[in-house]
Amino acid sequence: MSPNPGTPQCAERCAEGVHVTAKTRSTCGFGTTGYLPTIEIETKAISYLQGKAKVFPGELAKQIGIHRNTSAKLCIYLWSLGKLLRDGRTYTRNPMDAAAADRIYQERVNDLLGFLDLEIYRRGQHNRLLANAYAAGKIDSCINKRQWTDTLIKARTRLRNCLKAQNPILLLDIEREIALDIPTWAGGLYKRTPYEQQDLTIDRRIAYAARKPRTGKDDAFHAARQARVLAKQRAAWEASREADRLVQAKAEFPLSQMGADPSKLGLAMQLIELIGPETSNRFLPSHQEDVWPA
Numbered sequence: 653m654s655p656n657p658g659t660p661q662c663a664e665r666c667a668e669g670v671h672v673t674a675k676t677r678s679t680c681g682f683g684t685t686g687y688l689p690t691i692e693i694e695t696k697a698i699s700y701l702q703g704k705a706k707v708f709p710g711e712l713a714k715q716i717g718i719h720r721n722t723s724a725k726l727c728i729y730l731w732s733l734g735k736l737l738r739d740g741r742t743y744t745r746n747p748m749d750a751a752a753a754d755r756i757y758q759e760r761v762n763d764l765l766g767f768l769d770l771e772i773y774r775r776g777q778h779n780r781l782l783a784n785a786y787a788a789g790k791i792d793s794c795i796n797k798r799q800w801t802d803t804l805i806k807a808r809t810r811l812r813n814c815l816k817a818q819n820p821i822l823l824l825d826i827e828r829e830i831a832l833d834i835p836t837w838a839g840g841l842y843k844r845t846p847y848e849q850q851d852l853t854i855d856r857r858i859a860y861a862a863r864k865p866r867t868g869k870d871d872a873f874h875a876a877r878q879a880r881v882l883a884k885q886r887a888a889w890e891a892s893r894e895a896d897r898l899v900q901a902k903a904e905f906p907l908s909q910m911g912a913d914p915s916k917l918g919l920a921m922q923l924i925e926l927i928g929p930e931t932s933n934r935f936l937p938s939h940q941e942d943v944w945p946a
């Protein structure tokens with residue numbers, strides 16, 4: 653029975669489906685657990701998980717010499733502290749330690765400050781050009797196309813308070829305030845370099861080439877999909893041929909009136925204007941393909 657009626661069972665939430673029993677409360681990853689590992693066990697676990705990804709608690713138990721139930725509780729404990737990342741039933745060491753968090757926070761604040769300085773300067777130059785055009789009588793108003801900077805200046809003032817003391821909540825609120833004026837600010841601030849994009853493309857191709865081989869069911873699915881694609885292409889080809897026949901039928905009437913009389917040159921010009929030079933080329937013998945290619 654679940655300790656809390658109406659909630660999922662512990663075995664459904666714990667890693668590897670192992671039913672973990674806490675000393676004082678449920679240890680299913682919700683809230684603080686009652687399990688406290690020794691420093692030695694925690695150090696061994698962190699050391700083993702260094703550089704590894706998607707490790708099951710059972711595998712961790714074998715490597716550091718503890719029971720699998722204890723390993724599951726240990727993973728949940730480290731995950732609740734933010735030292736591990738959870739993916740389904742597996743765990744990966746979180747590379748963002750305290751030093752990395754401080755560095756990323758400072759870089760984020762500095763990047764935002766530089767972005768706001770450039771954006772405020774750019775908008776100021778734009779507004780000066782509008783004011784000069786208005787003074788010269790070239791435009792009727794310098795308000796309609798004005799790019800306002802008041803909210804950005806306030807955000808920059810608040811952001812400078814994040815330089816000395818870390819305040820993640822204030823930083824999140826400043827980012828929300830910036831997004832109200834510049835919804836695409838993150839895309840303009842963070843972009844992959846061409847070298848990074850090339851590496852990412854190579855990694856994706858390697859991962860795609862190493863994917864699981866197709867089964868018989870996959871072959872049948874792709875065969876049916878290819879048949880639908882060919883049917884759609886054939887229908888489009890037949891519709892194009894029918895449109896060509898209609899255009900040709902429209903052109904037969906002025907052609908029949910032309911005959912061999914050179915005085916009917918005007919009708920010939922009308923024919924060319926009617927069907928166009930590109931369309932008329934398709935009616936030459938070398939362009940006639942009335943059979944769907946096999």
